[in-house]
Amino acid sequence: MFNDIGPLELVTLIVLAVLIFGPEKLPKVIQDVTRTIRKIRDFSESAKQDIRQELGPEFKDFEFEDLNPKTFIRKQLDNDDLGLKEIRNGFDLKKEMAEVTDAVHGRDTDPSPSPAAPGGRVDMTKKPETSAADDRPPFDMDAT
Numbered sequence: 001m002f003n004d005i006g007p008l009e010l011v012t013l014i015v016l017a018v019l020i021f022g023p024e025k026l027p028k029v030i031q032d033v034t035r036t037i038r039k040i041r042d043f044s045e046s047a048k049q050d051i052r053q054e055l056g057p058e059f060k061d062f063e064f065e066d067l068n069p070k071t072f073i074r075k076q077l078d079n080d081d082l083g084l085k086e087i088r089n090g091f092d093l094k095k096e097m098a099e100v101t102d103a104v105h106g107r108d109t110d111p112s113p114s115p116a117a118p119g120g121r122v123d124m125t126k127k128p129e130t131s132a133a134d135d136r137p138p139f140d141m142d143a144t
Contacts, residue, residue, distance in 0.1 A: 017029070048064060
């Protein structure tokens, strides 16, 4: 519940509680606070159970934590039905970045005679063929 409170902050809160409520009233205040927190948790759990009962058997696997967008997306991406794990495992980011870097710098790392590299990718490192000076494209008067 209080994951982001450090030891120094906790000691500060305790000292402030003793100064504000006093040592004689502090145990009673702590009991009241814990009782209130317990009631809120019980109310929350009963509300969750009521919602699950009203939704019916179709939503028996419904989790309220899935309403958080991050949790929902993470759960959907880990789903094996989509085949995303195979795509993620087959993608080598370092290799792809090295190929792009080599293509940008004009280095020829994989000389292949075919225009498409293995895997259906277009070879970006291949230099375009230069045309002869007298080999001009046809001139279209209507297009200009």
